Each structure stands twice: as C-alpha cells, then as structure tokens.
Amino acid sequence: MSRVASIVSGAALVLFGAGCFVVPSMPRSAPEQGVRSVAATESTKSFTATESSSWSPLAIGAAFGLLAAVVTAQPVLAADLENGEAVFQGNCTACHAGGNNSIVAEKKLKKDALVTYGKYDVGAIIKQVTNGNGSMPAFGDKLGPDDIEDVANYVYNKADKW
Incomplete structure (x- = not known):
C-alpha cells in the first residue's frame, strides 16, 4: 500500500x-x-x-x-539483506551452511547458540566477522564495511529461522 x-x-x-x-x-x-x-x-x-x-x-x-x-525507486534500508545473503553464500557457507558450524559444532548461527555465546546482536556479529575469533578468520580486510554490516544483519535475521 x-x-x-x-x-x-x-x-x-x-x-x-x-x-x-x-x-x-x-x-x-x-x-x-x-x-x-x-x-x-x-x-x-x-x-x-x-x-x-x-x-x-x-x-x-x-x-x-x-x-x-x-x-x-526502492526504499532505503539500513541493511541490504539480499547483499548479505550473497556475501554469506560466497564467504561463510563453507563452514556455516544452514546456520551450522562444521568446525566447532556447538557454535552454530542459530538463535539459541548466538544467545548462549553473547553474539545475538548485530554489533557483536559485525565484530566477530571483522576481527574473527578462535578458528574463525577475520574478514575485515577481505570485505568492505557495508558488506560486513549486510551479512551481520542477514545472520541476525536468519538466526531464528535456521
């Protein structure tokens, strides 16, 4: 409407x-x-x-x-979820297909796991993607700030659907 x-x-x-x-x-x-x-x-x-x-x-x-x-014209959104999905497919699905984690099985991208590890927040996901942690590599040098924000919003919005 x-x-x-x-x-x-x-x-x-x-x-x-x-x-x-x-x-x-x-x-x-x-x-x-x-x-x-x-x-x-x-x-x-x-x-x-x-x-x-x-x-x-x-x-x-x-x-x-x-x-x-x-x-x-298309409405301007804070995050482009389509771009976030494309970035996720190109960079994250090798380890996080379907919101799972093939390296450390308990650290999934599903809502309950993100809440448990204090990562159910867009800012925390941006920090994780940018700097990496543990066995996850840092993507701050590989992806631009807009792509990192888009993929973080995509993961946040998808976490309760996986």
Missing part, C-alpha cells in the same frame, strides 16, 4: 513541478498601426518570441525523469 501512495504522491509532485516550468501562453494581438521606433519593434519581437512557447521541453523532460525516479 505504501508503494501505491508513494507513486501517487510522486505523480502529483511531478505534475506540480511541471506546472512550475511551463510558461502560460498569451494570445497574440495584432501590431498597432502607426509609426514606431526600431527599438520598440525589436523589444516587441523578443517579447513575443518568449510568449509563443506554451510547453517547455526541459520541463517535460524533468517531469518524466522525476516520475521515472519515483516509480523505480
């Missing part, structure tokens, strides 16, 4: 924004009869040239660009 609301509000914003850039057209009047100076004629020509355009291509492009950005 929130996606529909954001699309509708984005479309309203686009239409309002486009209206701000569109110059309203004014009906042209016939030139007055009589003698005029050259300067007056030139100023009239430049004034009517700016009046003749009722739709600005720049405004239309900006409106469509904003609409495309609103429609295709």
Whole structure:
C-alpha cells in the first residue's frame, strides 16, 4: 500500500513541478498601426518570441525523469539483506551452511547458540566477522564495511529461522 501512495504522491509532485516550468501562453494581438521606433519593434519581437512557447521541453523532460525516479525507486534500508545473503553464500557457507558450524559444532548461527555465546546482536556479529575469533578468520580486510554490516544483519535475521 505504501508503494501505491508513494507513486501517487510522486505523480502529483511531478505534475506540480511541471506546472512550475511551463510558461502560460498569451494570445497574440495584432501590431498597432502607426509609426514606431526600431527599438520598440525589436523589444516587441523578443517579447513575443518568449510568449509563443506554451510547453517547455526541459520541463517535460524533468517531469518524466522525476516520475521515472519515483516509480523505480526502492526504499532505503539500513541493511541490504539480499547483499548479505550473497556475501554469506560466497564467504561463510563453507563452514556455516544452514546456520551450522562444521568446525566447532556447538557454535552454530542459530538463535539459541548466538544467545548462549553473547553474539545475538548485530554489533557483536559485525565484530566477530571483522576481527574473527578462535578458528574463525577475520574478514575485515577481505570485505568492505557495508558488506560486513549486510551479512551481520542477514545472520541476525536468519538466526531464528535456521
């Protein structure tokens, strides 16, 4: 439902924004009869040239660009769980497939084991992944901070489902 609301509000914003850039057209009047100076004629020509355009291509492009950005936007999350899953699959499943631990069997990634060892916290998982401990190697040099945060959030969210 929130996606529909954001699309509708984005479309309203686009239409309002486009209206701000569109110059309203004014009906042209016939030139007055009589003698005029050259300067007056030139100023009239430049004034009517700016009046003749009722739709600005720049405004239309900006409106469509904003609409495309609103429609295709994804909500910003503190952690990207899809990236966390990919990082986990690429770096952690060799020892932690299915939330288990093939090296030290009792130190699983399941919620009860994480609670027992004081690791059922995203910050504690980030510290473990970054620095390593015991037989677990440190990944602080191999993975970037965003990837470590993403994989820690993935493990935290997956711990009670394994």
